[in-house]
Structure formats: C-alpha cells, structure tokens
Amino acid sequence: MGKPYGDDLRRKFFEAYDAGNSTLEQLAGRFLVSVGWAKKVSAQRKRTKQAERVPHRPGRKPRVGEELHPKVLDWVRAEPDLTLAEVQSKLQREAGIALSVAGVWHLLRKLGLRLKKSRSTPRSGTPRPTASDAKSSPRTSARFHRKS
16 A cells, blocks of 8 residues: 655645645646545545644544543442443433443443452352363262272
C-alpha cells in the first residue's frame, strides 16, 4: 500500500484551489494527483474544516466515552459487588448506552478493574486435566495397591 500524500501538498493544493483560478480537475493534473484524490480531500475539508489529514485510528471505536469512565469507577467503588449485568443496566438507565455483558467486561478491564473471585465458594468437583491427556481419577487403580 502506498504512503499518503503529505500535509504540505494538501495545503498547497487548497491554496491554489482557494485562489479560484482552477477547477479540481485542472489542479489534479497540475499537482500530479488523481481527480478522485482531489475530490476526496476537498469533501473531507468541507466536512472536518481542516486541510490536514485526519489521523487514522484502526480498530473498533469505543462506545463509552472517556467522560463516563469516572462515573463507572464511582459506581464500582460505591458498590464493589456489582455484577456485569448490573453495571450494564446502570449504563443503560443513567447514560443511555447499550452494551453487551462482554462489552461491559472489556470496559471494566480497560479501567483496571478486575473480576473478584469469592473465596467462600467450594472448590470445583471436576478433576484437573493431566498433562498427557490421560484419564484422571480421584482414586488410584487397584493394581497399585499393595496387599499386606
């Protein structure tokens, strides 16, 4: 993929266009750029009111803005035992933001909050898998018992 044209080319292009002596098509030929590029940057300047390139930010855009982060932190500090579903419903009620439970989990993780495990629950009855993927049993087999 090619590199984007620099902001200095954009500024010179727009200075010539703002002088009003040429059309976008004529300027594209003079500056050795495509007509499509000229139309694209002209529309972008109208939309953003700036001649410079808008920085590219790949990835998903967050649904919860930075302004809500302190509010969510306050909720969790006030009630540390809130579940993800309860935080989800508070976001819906108080901020009007609909997030999935996974989205709430990602938000809390981004804020540095962790899911707490209860130490009072009993351990799982499911045995841990062995490294060799062999059958594991809570009892040893009969052939390893010595008869005394």
